[in-house]
Amino acid sequence: MAFTDNFYLDLIIVAIATIVLLLFYKIISSIVKRAKKLPEKRKLIIKFTLRIVSVLIFLYLLIGGLPLFETLDQLYPGFSTIITSSVSIAIAFASSGIFENLVSGIALIILNPFELEDIVSIGDAFGAVRKINLTKTIIETFDNIFIEISNSDVISAKIVKYSLKLENIKNFLDFKQKIHQAEKEGFPPIEEEDLERVKELNLRHVFESTFKRKDNPKIHNFVFQMEFDFPQFRNKLKRVDQLCDEYEEKFGFRPRYHIFGMDNFIKVRFRLITFDSNNFFKFQPEFAEKVYQIIQK
Numbered sequence: 001m002a003f004t005d006n007f008y009l010d011l012i013i014v015a016i017a018t019i020v021l022l023l024f025y026k027i028i029s030s031i032v033k034r035a036k037k038l039p040e041k042r043k044l045i046i047k048f049t050l051r052i053v054s055v056l057i058f059l060y061l062l063i064g065g066l067p068l069f070e071t072l073d074q075l076y077p078g079f080s081t082i083i084t085s086s087v088s089i090a091i092a093f094a095s096s097g098i099f100e101n102l103v104s105g106i107a108l109i110i111l112n113p114f115e116l117e118d119i120v121s122i123g124d125a126f127g128a129v130r131k132i133n134l135t136k137t138i139i140e141t142f143d144n145i146f147i148e149i150s151n152s153d154v155i156s157a158k159i160v161k162y163s164l165k166l167e168n169i170k171n172f173l174d175f176k177q178k179i180h181q182a183e184k185e186g187f188p189p190i191e192e193e194d195l196e197r198v199k200e201l202n203l204r205h206v207f208e209s210t211f212k213r214k215d216n217p218k219i220h221n222f223v224f225q226m227e228f229d230f231p232q233f234r235n236k237l238k239r240v241d242q243l244c245d246e247y248e249e250k251f252g253f254r255p256r257y258h259i260f261g262m263d264n265f266i267k268v269r270f271r272l273i274t275f276d277s278n279n280f281f282k283f284q285p286e287f288a289e290k291v292y293q294i295i296q297k
Contacts, residue, residue: 014061017061018058018061021054021057021058021061024054025050025051025054028050029047029050032046032050047134101134101135101136101150101151101152102134102135102151104150104152104154104155105133105134105135106134107151107155108132108137108151108154108155113159113161114129114159114161114163115129115132115163116129116130116131116132117129117130117163118161118163118218118220118277119161119162119163119220119221119222119277119280120139120159120160120161120162120163121158121159121160121162122137122139122149122153122154122157122158122159123149123153123157123158125139125141125147125149126139126141126142127139127140127141127142127147128140128277128278128280128281130146134151135150135151136148136149136150136151137149137151137154140281142280142284142285144281162220162221162222162223163218163219163220163277164218164219164220164221165218217275218275219273219274219275220273220274220275220276220277220279220280221271221272221273222271222272222273222274222280222284223269223270223271223272224269224270224272224284224288225267225268225269225270226268226270226288226291226292226295227265227266227267227268227295228265228266228267228268228295229266230265230266233266236295236297239294240257240291240294243287243290243291243294244256244257247283247287250279250282250283251272251273251274251279251283252273252274252275252276252279253272253273253274255270255271255272255287256270256271256273257269257270257271270288270291272284
């Protein structure tokens with residue numbers, strides 16, 4: 001039903017209302033985006049609800065306040081049929097992928113498998129989560145490459161999370177099990193008893209130094225491995241120890257390492273732990289480069 005008897009006046013009213021609606025949407029979206037205390041999951045829900053409501057209001061204004069199709073159909077018989085058929089065909093081609101990504105985005109909001117700044121691997125992509133919306137997730141790799149992954153692919157891919165919320169940890173055994181989960185997904189298991197004792201002591205030190213903190217920080221865990229030659233191995237490990245001492249302040253925790261295999265080379269696995277995942281981007285490449293330089297000397 002038209003707002004007035006004048007078509008052009010109705011057109012102006014709809015245009016003004018649309019501009020006001022768009023400004024309202026932008027303002028609310030900006031406020032939600034800047035709300036630091038609001039969890040990212042809730043931000044996505046608010047943005048999704050706001051978007052749906054805005055679209056419904058716009059359709060009401062367009063169809064109810066401006067009977068455009070009825071007017072055009074009177075001027076050009078069959079016009080509404082052509083438009084309806086064209087829209088139906090367009091929706092048939094586009095809706096399957098769009099709807100699938102939309103449903104997957106809602107599923108990600110509900111399941112919450114990861115959050116912004118978490119270190120994750122999604123399929124073959126490995127890095128920090130930089131953006132999550134209703135249709136896609138953006139990962140920044142440690143080569144500073146941004147990868148866009150559709151949410152339907154995220155849902156169907158294997159996800160390994162290397163970040164851990166301390167507020168969800170009950171005790172040391174729970175901490176050890178969850179922080180090892182990512183390592184077991186990405187690397188073969190280690191069975192040596194002596195090695196397991198060393199790893200447990202290292203993890204217990206991390207657990208005891210963080211568990212009593214009142215701010216309940218999130219720990220980000222990064223594991224990589226390198227191969228050493230047999231000659232001068234002990235001397236090289238001494239230099240690696242010195243390097244780990246140097247980087248303790250940068251990461252917030254002393255980098256740890258252990259030997260996990262031998263064949264033609266001695267395989268050493270390094271574990272970096274930090275409260276800020278961006279520290280991996282700042283310091284891990286140079287740390288790995290310095291370890292490589294020690295290996296080559």
